[in-house]
Amino acid sequence: MTLTTSLIEEIKTLILLSREQAIRAVDQTRVLMYWNIGKRIFEEEQAGKKRADYGSYLIKSLSEALQPEFGSGFSIRQLERYRQFYRMFPIASALRAQFSWTHYKLLISIEKKDKREYYQLEASSNNWTARQLERQINSQLYERLLLSNDKESVIAVARGEKTPSNPTEIIKDPMVLEFLSLKHEDVYYEKDLESVLITHLQDFLLELGNGFSFLARQKRIHIGGDEYFVDLVFYNRLLQSFVLFEIKTHKLTHQDIGQLQMYVNYYDRLEKQDFENPTVGVLLCADKNDAMVKITLPENNKSIVASKYQLYLPSEQQLLDELKNELGKF
Known part of the structure:
Protein backbone atom coordinates (compact mmCIF):
# COMPACT_ATOMS: atom_id res chain seq x y z
CA MET A 1 0.00 0.00 0.00
CA PHE A 99 5.22 42.19 15.76
CA SER A 100 8.33 40.21 16.57
CA TRP A 101 11.14 41.50 18.75
CA THR A 102 12.96 42.41 15.52
CA HIS A 103 10.02 44.68 14.60
CA TYR A 104 10.26 46.43 17.94
CA LYS A 105 14.04 46.79 17.76
CA LEU A 106 13.60 48.63 14.47
CA LEU A 107 10.84 50.85 15.86
CA ILE A 108 12.63 51.85 19.06
CA SER A 109 15.64 52.90 16.99
CA ILE A 110 13.47 55.72 15.55
CA GLU A 111 13.74 58.75 17.81
CA LYS A 112 11.05 60.96 16.27
CA LYS A 113 7.63 60.06 17.66
CA ASP A 114 5.61 60.92 14.53
CA LYS A 115 7.96 58.95 12.32
CA ARG A 116 7.90 55.95 14.66
CA GLU A 117 4.10 56.04 14.85
CA TYR A 118 3.85 56.13 11.06
CA TYR A 119 5.99 53.03 10.59
CA GLN A 120 4.19 51.23 13.41
CA LEU A 121 0.79 51.91 11.86
CA GLU A 122 1.90 50.98 8.34
CA ALA A 123 3.66 47.80 9.46
CA SER A 124 0.56 46.71 11.35
CA SER A 125 -2.05 47.54 8.70
CA ASN A 126 0.03 46.04 5.86
CA ASN A 127 1.31 43.08 7.88
CA TRP A 128 4.92 43.86 7.01
CA THR A 129 7.56 41.34 7.95
CA ALA A 130 10.50 42.67 9.94
CA ARG A 131 12.58 42.62 6.76
CA GLN A 132 9.96 44.65 4.89
CA LEU A 133 9.77 47.15 7.75
CA GLU A 134 13.55 47.49 7.73
CA ARG A 135 13.52 48.07 3.98
CA GLN A 136 10.88 50.80 4.25
CA ILE A 137 12.81 52.56 7.02
CA ASN A 138 16.10 52.31 5.09
CA SER A 139 14.44 53.65 1.94
CA GLN A 140 13.30 56.73 3.92
CA LEU A 141 9.64 56.09 3.05
CA TYR A 142 8.35 58.60 5.61
CA GLU A 143 10.64 61.40 4.39
CA ARG A 144 9.79 60.72 0.75
CA LEU A 145 6.08 61.09 1.47
CA LEU A 146 6.78 64.37 3.25
CA LEU A 147 8.24 65.78 0.03
CA SER A 148 4.73 66.22 -1.34
CA ASN A 149 2.59 66.13 1.82
CA ASP A 150 2.42 67.69 5.26
CA LYS A 151 3.20 65.60 8.32
CA GLU A 152 -0.36 65.68 9.65
CA SER A 153 -1.75 64.36 6.37
CA VAL A 154 0.77 61.50 6.21
CA ILE A 155 -0.06 60.39 9.76
CA ALA A 156 -3.83 60.81 9.22
CA VAL A 157 -3.76 58.52 6.18
CA ALA A 158 -1.72 55.93 8.13
CA ARG A 159 -4.20 56.07 11.03
CA GLY A 160 -7.12 55.60 8.68
CA GLU A 161 -8.54 58.96 9.72
CA LYS A 162 -8.30 60.25 6.17
CA THR A 163 -8.97 58.65 2.81
CA PRO A 164 -6.43 59.71 0.18
CA SER A 165 -8.00 62.03 -2.37
CA ASN A 166 -4.86 63.15 -4.17
CA PRO A 167 -2.44 60.68 -5.82
CA THR A 168 0.54 62.48 -4.27
CA GLU A 169 -0.66 61.30 -0.84
CA ILE A 170 0.21 57.75 -1.89
CA ILE A 171 2.61 57.91 -4.84
CA LYS A 172 6.16 58.67 -3.78
CA ASP A 173 8.74 60.80 -5.49
CA PRO A 174 11.39 59.55 -5.77
CA MET A 175 10.63 55.84 -5.98
CA VAL A 176 13.45 53.62 -4.76
CA LEU A 177 14.07 50.48 -6.82
CA GLU A 178 17.20 49.14 -5.15
CA PHE A 179 15.66 45.65 -5.05
CA LEU A 180 16.15 45.39 -8.83
CA SER A 181 19.93 45.19 -8.28
CA LEU A 182 20.56 47.35 -11.36
CA LYS A 183 23.62 49.55 -11.41
CA HIS A 184 23.25 53.23 -12.18
CA GLU A 185 25.84 53.06 -14.93
CA ASP A 186 24.23 50.07 -16.65
CA VAL A 187 22.66 50.64 -20.07
CA TYR A 188 19.13 49.27 -20.27
CA TYR A 189 15.98 49.94 -22.25
CA GLU A 190 12.51 50.75 -20.96
CA LYS A 191 11.33 47.21 -21.75
CA ASP A 192 14.21 45.86 -19.64
CA LEU A 193 13.19 47.94 -16.63
CA GLU A 194 9.57 46.91 -17.13
CA SER A 195 10.52 43.22 -17.27
CA VAL A 196 12.61 43.31 -14.11
CA LEU A 197 9.85 45.21 -12.28
CA ILE A 198 7.42 42.41 -13.14
CA THR A 199 9.98 39.83 -12.01
CA HIS A 200 10.17 41.65 -8.66
CA LEU A 201 6.46 42.49 -8.57
CA GLN A 202 6.04 41.76 -4.85
CA ASP A 203 8.88 44.15 -4.00
CA PHE A 204 7.49 46.75 -6.40
CA LEU A 205 4.05 46.54 -4.78
CA LEU A 206 5.70 47.08 -1.40
CA GLU A 207 7.40 50.19 -2.76
CA LEU A 208 4.16 51.45 -4.32
CA GLY A 209 2.44 51.22 -0.95
CA ASN A 210 -1.13 50.85 0.25
CA GLY A 211 -3.95 49.49 -1.84
CA PHE A 212 -2.22 48.63 -5.13
CA SER A 213 -3.19 45.58 -7.22
CA PHE A 214 -1.49 44.62 -10.48
CA LEU A 215 -3.80 44.27 -13.49
CA ALA A 216 -1.86 44.18 -16.74
CA ARG A 217 1.44 44.64 -18.54
CA GLN A 218 1.66 46.15 -22.04
CA LYS A 219 -2.11 46.63 -22.05
CA ARG A 220 -3.26 47.00 -25.66
CA ILE A 221 -5.73 49.78 -26.40
CA HIS A 222 -7.25 50.85 -29.72
CA ILE A 223 -7.73 54.51 -30.58
CA GLY A 224 -9.01 55.45 -34.02
CA GLY A 225 -7.74 52.27 -35.62
CA ASP A 226 -4.25 52.59 -34.10
CA GLU A 227 -2.81 50.33 -31.41
CA TYR A 228 -1.11 51.64 -28.29
CA PHE A 229 0.36 49.83 -25.29
CA VAL A 230 0.25 50.99 -21.67
CA ASP A 231 3.36 49.75 -19.87
CA LEU A 232 1.80 48.77 -16.52
CA VAL A 233 -1.77 48.97 -15.25
CA PHE A 234 -2.64 48.87 -11.53
CA TYR A 235 -5.74 49.56 -9.48
CA ASN A 236 -5.68 51.32 -6.15
CA ARG A 237 -8.56 50.55 -3.79
CA LEU A 238 -7.90 53.60 -1.57
CA LEU A 239 -8.02 56.03 -4.47
CA GLN A 240 -10.66 53.84 -6.15
CA SER A 241 -9.06 54.43 -9.51
CA PHE A 242 -6.92 52.89 -12.22
CA VAL A 243 -3.23 53.82 -12.00
CA LEU A 244 -1.30 53.68 -15.28
CA PHE A 245 2.50 53.57 -15.32
CA GLU A 246 4.65 54.65 -18.23
CA ILE A 247 8.37 53.89 -17.84
CA LYS A 248 10.94 56.30 -19.28
CA THR A 249 14.66 55.65 -18.92
CA HIS A 250 15.47 59.13 -20.22
CA LYS A 251 14.78 62.62 -18.94
CA LEU A 252 11.07 63.37 -19.09
CA THR A 253 9.74 65.33 -22.09
CA HIS A 254 6.44 67.09 -22.72
CA GLN A 255 5.72 64.44 -25.39
CA ASP A 256 5.89 61.76 -22.67
CA ILE A 257 3.33 63.68 -20.63
CA GLY A 258 1.04 64.02 -23.65
CA GLN A 259 1.25 60.29 -24.37
CA LEU A 260 0.31 59.37 -20.82
CA GLN A 261 -2.49 61.96 -20.77
CA MET A 262 -3.98 60.22 -23.83
CA TYR A 263 -3.92 56.86 -22.00
CA VAL A 264 -5.52 58.44 -18.92
CA ASN A 265 -8.27 60.00 -21.05
CA TYR A 266 -8.92 56.63 -22.71
CA TYR A 267 -9.35 54.86 -19.36
CA ASP A 268 -11.54 57.66 -18.01
CA ARG A 269 -13.87 57.55 -21.00
CA LEU A 270 -13.94 53.84 -21.83
CA GLU A 271 -12.83 51.79 -18.80
CA LYS A 272 -13.75 53.71 -15.65
CA GLN A 273 -17.04 52.90 -13.93
CA ASP A 274 -19.30 55.73 -12.71
CA PHE A 275 -18.55 54.99 -9.05
CA GLU A 276 -14.76 55.12 -9.61
CA ASN A 277 -12.52 58.16 -9.38
CA PRO A 278 -10.57 59.61 -12.32
CA THR A 279 -7.66 57.58 -13.62
CA VAL A 280 -4.16 58.43 -12.41
CA GLY A 281 -1.12 58.36 -14.67
CA VAL A 282 2.41 57.95 -13.30
CA LEU A 283 5.48 58.72 -15.37
CA LEU A 284 8.30 56.69 -13.81
CA CYS A 285 11.37 58.39 -15.22
CA ALA A 286 15.15 58.49 -14.84
CA ASP A 287 15.14 62.29 -14.60
CA LYS A 288 12.67 65.16 -14.81
CA ASN A 289 12.35 68.91 -14.93
CA ASP A 290 9.73 69.80 -12.33
CA ALA A 291 9.13 73.24 -13.83
CA MET A 292 8.48 71.73 -17.26
CA VAL A 293 6.05 69.21 -15.76
CA LYS A 294 4.10 71.94 -13.95
CA ILE A 295 3.92 74.17 -17.03
CA THR A 296 2.85 71.31 -19.32
CA LEU A 297 0.03 70.16 -17.04
CA PRO A 298 -3.07 72.18 -16.03
CA GLU A 299 -2.78 74.07 -12.73
CA ASN A 300 -5.50 71.95 -11.13
CA ASN A 301 -3.93 68.71 -12.39
CA LYS A 302 -4.57 65.64 -10.24
CA SER A 303 -4.33 63.00 -12.95
CA ILE A 304 -0.64 62.95 -13.93
CA VAL A 305 2.23 62.40 -11.49
CA ALA A 306 5.89 62.41 -12.46
CA SER A 307 8.08 60.31 -10.17
CA LYS A 308 11.82 59.95 -10.54
CA TYR A 309 13.20 56.50 -9.82
CA GLN A 310 16.56 55.74 -8.29
CA LEU A 311 18.36 52.43 -8.11
CA TYR A 312 19.95 52.89 -4.69
CA LEU A 313 18.79 53.62 -1.17
CA PRO A 314 18.86 57.35 -0.41
CA SER A 315 20.58 58.72 2.67
CA GLU A 316 18.45 60.58 5.16
CA GLN A 317 20.49 63.72 4.47
CA GLN A 318 19.68 63.52 0.75
CA LEU A 319 15.96 63.41 1.53
CA LEU A 320 16.19 66.20 4.09
CA ASP A 321 18.08 68.42 1.62
CA GLU A 322 15.44 67.74 -1.03
CA LEU A 323 12.67 68.45 1.48
CA LYS A 324 14.27 71.80 2.33
CA ASN A 325 14.48 72.65 -1.36
CA GLU A 326 10.78 71.84 -1.83
CA LEU A 327 9.77 73.94 1.16
CA GLY A 328 11.89 76.80 -0.16
CA LYS A 329 9.74 76.98 -3.31
CA PHE A 330 6.66 78.13 -1.39
Whole structure:
Protein backbone atom coordinates (compact mmCIF):
# COMPACT_ATOMS: atom_id res chain seq x y z
CA MET A 1 0.00 0.00 0.00
CA THR A 2 1.37 3.41 -0.96
CA LEU A 3 0.61 6.73 0.68
CA THR A 4 -1.24 9.29 -1.42
CA THR A 5 0.58 12.49 -2.36
CA SER A 6 -2.26 14.59 -0.97
CA LEU A 7 -1.97 12.98 2.48
CA ILE A 8 1.78 13.57 2.59
CA GLU A 9 1.37 17.19 1.56
CA GLU A 10 -1.40 17.72 4.10
CA ILE A 11 0.77 16.40 6.94
CA LYS A 12 3.72 18.48 5.77
CA THR A 13 1.51 21.56 5.85
CA LEU A 14 0.37 20.76 9.39
CA ILE A 15 3.97 20.36 10.55
CA LEU A 16 5.09 23.63 8.97
CA LEU A 17 2.10 25.55 10.35
CA SER A 18 2.70 24.16 13.83
CA ARG A 19 6.35 25.13 13.67
CA GLU A 20 5.44 28.64 12.56
CA GLN A 21 2.89 29.02 15.36
CA ALA A 22 5.41 27.74 17.92
CA ILE A 23 8.06 30.20 16.75
CA ARG A 24 5.54 33.04 16.86
CA ALA A 25 4.41 32.08 20.39
CA VAL A 26 8.02 31.93 21.61
CA ASP A 27 8.76 35.35 20.12
CA GLN A 28 5.64 36.90 21.66
CA THR A 29 6.71 35.53 25.06
CA ARG A 30 10.16 37.00 24.52
CA VAL A 31 8.72 40.40 23.60
CA LEU A 32 6.64 40.44 26.77
CA MET A 33 9.64 39.34 28.86
CA TYR A 34 11.77 42.19 27.48
CA TRP A 35 8.93 44.64 28.11
CA ASN A 36 8.58 43.52 31.75
CA ILE A 37 12.34 43.70 32.29
CA GLY A 38 12.32 47.24 30.87
CA LYS A 39 9.40 48.12 33.15
CA ARG A 40 11.17 46.88 36.29
CA ILE A 41 14.40 48.68 35.37
CA PHE A 42 12.49 51.90 34.74
CA GLU A 43 10.54 51.65 38.02
CA GLU A 44 13.68 50.90 40.01
CA GLU A 45 15.50 53.73 38.30
CA GLN A 46 12.72 56.17 39.15
CA ALA A 47 12.79 55.06 42.78
CA GLY A 48 16.44 56.10 42.92
CA LYS A 49 16.02 59.27 40.84
CA LYS A 50 17.65 61.46 43.51
CA ARG A 51 20.95 59.97 42.39
CA ALA A 52 21.68 61.19 38.87
CA ASP A 53 23.98 58.28 38.05
CA TYR A 54 21.74 55.59 39.54
CA GLY A 55 20.37 54.45 36.16
CA SER A 56 23.80 53.70 34.73
CA TYR A 57 24.85 51.97 37.94
CA LEU A 58 21.66 49.89 37.99
CA ILE A 59 21.98 48.61 34.41
CA LYS A 60 25.71 47.92 34.75
CA SER A 61 25.15 45.93 37.96
CA LEU A 62 22.24 43.98 36.43
CA SER A 63 24.32 43.11 33.38
CA GLU A 64 27.19 41.87 35.52
CA ALA A 65 24.77 39.67 37.48
CA LEU A 66 22.73 38.32 34.54
CA GLN A 67 25.05 38.06 31.56
CA PRO A 68 27.31 35.27 32.88
CA GLU A 69 24.27 33.02 33.39
CA PHE A 70 21.90 34.11 30.63
CA GLY A 71 24.20 35.34 27.87
CA SER A 72 24.62 38.39 25.63
CA GLY A 73 20.90 39.16 25.62
CA PHE A 74 21.52 40.85 28.97
CA SER A 75 24.46 43.07 28.08
CA ILE A 76 24.41 46.71 29.12
CA ARG A 77 23.32 47.71 25.62
CA GLN A 78 20.46 45.19 25.56
CA LEU A 79 19.20 46.16 29.01
CA GLU A 80 19.20 49.80 27.97
CA ARG A 81 17.16 48.76 24.92
CA TYR A 82 14.60 46.96 27.11
CA ARG A 83 14.22 50.08 29.24
CA GLN A 84 13.77 52.17 26.10
CA PHE A 85 11.23 49.62 24.80
CA TYR A 86 9.07 50.09 27.89
CA ARG A 87 9.39 53.89 27.80
CA MET A 88 8.27 54.04 24.15
CA PHE A 89 5.51 51.42 24.54
CA PRO A 90 4.33 51.80 28.16
CA ILE A 91 1.04 49.88 27.78
CA ALA A 92 1.46 46.10 27.53
CA SER A 93 -2.02 45.56 26.07
CA ALA A 94 -1.10 47.88 23.18
CA LEU A 95 1.75 45.64 22.02
CA ARG A 96 0.90 44.13 18.65
CA ALA A 97 0.80 40.35 18.46
CA GLN A 98 2.03 40.27 14.86
CA PHE A 99 5.22 42.19 15.76
CA SER A 100 8.33 40.21 16.57
CA TRP A 101 11.14 41.50 18.75
CA THR A 102 12.96 42.41 15.52
CA HIS A 103 10.02 44.68 14.60
CA TYR A 104 10.26 46.43 17.94
CA LYS A 105 14.04 46.79 17.76
CA LEU A 106 13.60 48.63 14.47
CA LEU A 107 10.84 50.85 15.86
CA ILE A 108 12.63 51.85 19.06
CA SER A 109 15.64 52.90 16.99
CA ILE A 110 13.47 55.72 15.55
CA GLU A 111 13.74 58.75 17.81
CA LYS A 112 11.05 60.96 16.27
CA LYS A 113 7.63 60.06 17.66
CA ASP A 114 5.61 60.92 14.53
CA LYS A 115 7.96 58.95 12.32
CA ARG A 116 7.90 55.95 14.66
CA GLU A 117 4.10 56.04 14.85
CA TYR A 118 3.85 56.13 11.06
CA TYR A 119 5.99 53.03 10.59
CA GLN A 120 4.19 51.23 13.41
CA LEU A 121 0.79 51.91 11.86
CA GLU A 122 1.90 50.98 8.34
CA ALA A 123 3.66 47.80 9.46
CA SER A 124 0.56 46.71 11.35
CA SER A 125 -2.05 47.54 8.70
CA ASN A 126 0.03 46.04 5.86
CA ASN A 127 1.31 43.08 7.88
CA TRP A 128 4.92 43.86 7.01
CA THR A 129 7.56 41.34 7.95
CA ALA A 130 10.50 42.67 9.94
CA ARG A 131 12.58 42.62 6.76
CA GLN A 132 9.96 44.65 4.89
CA LEU A 133 9.77 47.15 7.75
CA GLU A 134 13.55 47.49 7.73
CA ARG A 135 13.52 48.07 3.98
CA GLN A 136 10.88 50.80 4.25
CA ILE A 137 12.81 52.56 7.02
CA ASN A 138 16.10 52.31 5.09
CA SER A 139 14.44 53.65 1.94
CA GLN A 140 13.30 56.73 3.92
CA LEU A 141 9.64 56.09 3.05
CA TYR A 142 8.35 58.60 5.61
CA GLU A 143 10.64 61.40 4.39
CA ARG A 144 9.79 60.72 0.75
CA LEU A 145 6.08 61.09 1.47
CA LEU A 146 6.78 64.37 3.25
CA LEU A 147 8.24 65.78 0.03
CA SER A 148 4.73 66.22 -1.34
CA ASN A 149 2.59 66.13 1.82
CA ASP A 150 2.42 67.69 5.26
CA LYS A 151 3.20 65.60 8.32
CA GLU A 152 -0.36 65.68 9.65
CA SER A 153 -1.75 64.36 6.37
CA VAL A 154 0.77 61.50 6.21
CA ILE A 155 -0.06 60.39 9.76
CA ALA A 156 -3.83 60.81 9.22
CA VAL A 157 -3.76 58.52 6.18
CA ALA A 158 -1.72 55.93 8.13
CA ARG A 159 -4.20 56.07 11.03
CA GLY A 160 -7.12 55.60 8.68
CA GLU A 161 -8.54 58.96 9.72
CA LYS A 162 -8.30 60.25 6.17
CA THR A 163 -8.97 58.65 2.81
CA PRO A 164 -6.43 59.71 0.18
CA SER A 165 -8.00 62.03 -2.37
CA ASN A 166 -4.86 63.15 -4.17
CA PRO A 167 -2.44 60.68 -5.82
CA THR A 168 0.54 62.48 -4.27
CA GLU A 169 -0.66 61.30 -0.84
CA ILE A 170 0.21 57.75 -1.89
CA ILE A 171 2.61 57.91 -4.84
CA LYS A 172 6.16 58.67 -3.78
CA ASP A 173 8.74 60.80 -5.49
CA PRO A 174 11.39 59.55 -5.77
CA MET A 175 10.63 55.84 -5.98
CA VAL A 176 13.45 53.62 -4.76
CA LEU A 177 14.07 50.48 -6.82
CA GLU A 178 17.20 49.14 -5.15
CA PHE A 179 15.66 45.65 -5.05
CA LEU A 180 16.15 45.39 -8.83
CA SER A 181 19.93 45.19 -8.28
CA LEU A 182 20.56 47.35 -11.36
CA LYS A 183 23.62 49.55 -11.41
CA HIS A 184 23.25 53.23 -12.18
CA GLU A 185 25.84 53.06 -14.93
CA ASP A 186 24.23 50.07 -16.65
CA VAL A 187 22.66 50.64 -20.07
CA TYR A 188 19.13 49.27 -20.27
CA TYR A 189 15.98 49.94 -22.25
CA GLU A 190 12.51 50.75 -20.96
CA LYS A 191 11.33 47.21 -21.75
CA ASP A 192 14.21 45.86 -19.64
CA LEU A 193 13.19 47.94 -16.63
CA GLU A 194 9.57 46.91 -17.13
CA SER A 195 10.52 43.22 -17.27
CA VAL A 196 12.61 43.31 -14.11
CA LEU A 197 9.85 45.21 -12.28
CA ILE A 198 7.42 42.41 -13.14
CA THR A 199 9.98 39.83 -12.01
CA HIS A 200 10.17 41.65 -8.66
CA LEU A 201 6.46 42.49 -8.57
CA GLN A 202 6.04 41.76 -4.85
CA ASP A 203 8.88 44.15 -4.00
CA PHE A 204 7.49 46.75 -6.40
CA LEU A 205 4.05 46.54 -4.78
CA LEU A 206 5.70 47.08 -1.40
CA GLU A 207 7.40 50.19 -2.76
CA LEU A 208 4.16 51.45 -4.32
CA GLY A 209 2.44 51.22 -0.95
CA ASN A 210 -1.13 50.85 0.25
CA GLY A 211 -3.95 49.49 -1.84
CA PHE A 212 -2.22 48.63 -5.13
CA SER A 213 -3.19 45.58 -7.22
CA PHE A 214 -1.49 44.62 -10.48
CA LEU A 215 -3.80 44.27 -13.49
CA ALA A 216 -1.86 44.18 -16.74
CA ARG A 217 1.44 44.64 -18.54
CA GLN A 218 1.66 46.15 -22.04
CA LYS A 219 -2.11 46.63 -22.05
CA ARG A 220 -3.26 47.00 -25.66
CA ILE A 221 -5.73 49.78 -26.40
CA HIS A 222 -7.25 50.85 -29.72
CA ILE A 223 -7.73 54.51 -30.58
CA GLY A 224 -9.01 55.45 -34.02
CA GLY A 225 -7.74 52.27 -35.62
CA ASP A 226 -4.25 52.59 -34.10
CA GLU A 227 -2.81 50.33 -31.41
CA TYR A 228 -1.11 51.64 -28.29
CA PHE A 229 0.36 49.83 -25.29
CA VAL A 230 0.25 50.99 -21.67
CA ASP A 231 3.36 49.75 -19.87
CA LEU A 232 1.80 48.77 -16.52
CA VAL A 233 -1.77 48.97 -15.25
CA PHE A 234 -2.64 48.87 -11.53
CA TYR A 235 -5.74 49.56 -9.48
CA ASN A 236 -5.68 51.32 -6.15
CA ARG A 237 -8.56 50.55 -3.79
CA LEU A 238 -7.90 53.60 -1.57
CA LEU A 239 -8.02 56.03 -4.47
CA GLN A 240 -10.66 53.84 -6.15
CA SER A 241 -9.06 54.43 -9.51
CA PHE A 242 -6.92 52.89 -12.22
CA VAL A 243 -3.23 53.82 -12.00
CA LEU A 244 -1.30 53.68 -15.28
CA PHE A 245 2.50 53.57 -15.32
CA GLU A 246 4.65 54.65 -18.23
CA ILE A 247 8.37 53.89 -17.84
CA LYS A 248 10.94 56.30 -19.28
CA THR A 249 14.66 55.65 -18.92
CA HIS A 250 15.47 59.13 -20.22
CA LYS A 251 14.78 62.62 -18.94
CA LEU A 252 11.07 63.37 -19.09
CA THR A 253 9.74 65.33 -22.09
CA HIS A 254 6.44 67.09 -22.72
CA GLN A 255 5.72 64.44 -25.39
CA ASP A 256 5.89 61.76 -22.67
CA ILE A 257 3.33 63.68 -20.63
CA GLY A 258 1.04 64.02 -23.65
CA GLN A 259 1.25 60.29 -24.37
CA LEU A 260 0.31 59.37 -20.82
CA GLN A 261 -2.49 61.96 -20.77
CA MET A 262 -3.98 60.22 -23.83
CA TYR A 263 -3.92 56.86 -22.00
CA VAL A 264 -5.52 58.44 -18.92
CA ASN A 265 -8.27 60.00 -21.05
CA TYR A 266 -8.92 56.63 -22.71
CA TYR A 267 -9.35 54.86 -19.36
CA ASP A 268 -11.54 57.66 -18.01
CA ARG A 269 -13.87 57.55 -21.00
CA LEU A 270 -13.94 53.84 -21.83
CA GLU A 271 -12.83 51.79 -18.80
CA LYS A 272 -13.75 53.71 -15.65
CA GLN A 273 -17.04 52.90 -13.93
CA ASP A 274 -19.30 55.73 -12.71
CA PHE A 275 -18.55 54.99 -9.05
CA GLU A 276 -14.76 55.12 -9.61
CA ASN A 277 -12.52 58.16 -9.38
CA PRO A 278 -10.57 59.61 -12.32
CA THR A 279 -7.66 57.58 -13.62
CA VAL A 280 -4.16 58.43 -12.41
CA GLY A 281 -1.12 58.36 -14.67
CA VAL A 282 2.41 57.95 -13.30
CA LEU A 283 5.48 58.72 -15.37
CA LEU A 284 8.30 56.69 -13.81
CA CYS A 285 11.37 58.39 -15.22
CA ALA A 286 15.15 58.49 -14.84
CA ASP A 287 15.14 62.29 -14.60
CA LYS A 288 12.67 65.16 -14.81
CA ASN A 289 12.35 68.91 -14.93
CA ASP A 290 9.73 69.80 -12.33
CA ALA A 291 9.13 73.24 -13.83
CA MET A 292 8.48 71.73 -17.26
CA VAL A 293 6.05 69.21 -15.76
CA LYS A 294 4.10 71.94 -13.95
CA ILE A 295 3.92 74.17 -17.03
CA THR A 296 2.85 71.31 -19.32
CA LEU A 297 0.03 70.16 -17.04
CA PRO A 298 -3.07 72.18 -16.03
CA GLU A 299 -2.78 74.07 -12.73
CA ASN A 300 -5.50 71.95 -11.13
CA ASN A 301 -3.93 68.71 -12.39
CA LYS A 302 -4.57 65.64 -10.24
CA SER A 303 -4.33 63.00 -12.95
CA ILE A 304 -0.64 62.95 -13.93
CA VAL A 305 2.23 62.40 -11.49
CA ALA A 306 5.89 62.41 -12.46
CA SER A 307 8.08 60.31 -10.17
CA LYS A 308 11.82 59.95 -10.54
CA TYR A 309 13.20 56.50 -9.82
CA GLN A 310 16.56 55.74 -8.29
CA LEU A 311 18.36 52.43 -8.11
CA TYR A 312 19.95 52.89 -4.69
CA LEU A 313 18.79 53.62 -1.17
CA PRO A 314 18.86 57.35 -0.41
CA SER A 315 20.58 58.72 2.67
CA GLU A 316 18.45 60.58 5.16
CA GLN A 317 20.49 63.72 4.47
CA GLN A 318 19.68 63.52 0.75
CA LEU A 319 15.96 63.41 1.53
CA LEU A 320 16.19 66.20 4.09
CA ASP A 321 18.08 68.42 1.62
CA GLU A 322 15.44 67.74 -1.03
CA LEU A 323 12.67 68.45 1.48
CA LYS A 324 14.27 71.80 2.33
CA ASN A 325 14.48 72.65 -1.36
CA GLU A 326 10.78 71.84 -1.83
CA LEU A 327 9.77 73.94 1.16
CA GLY A 328 11.89 76.80 -0.16
CA LYS A 329 9.74 76.98 -3.31
CA PHE A 330 6.66 78.13 -1.39
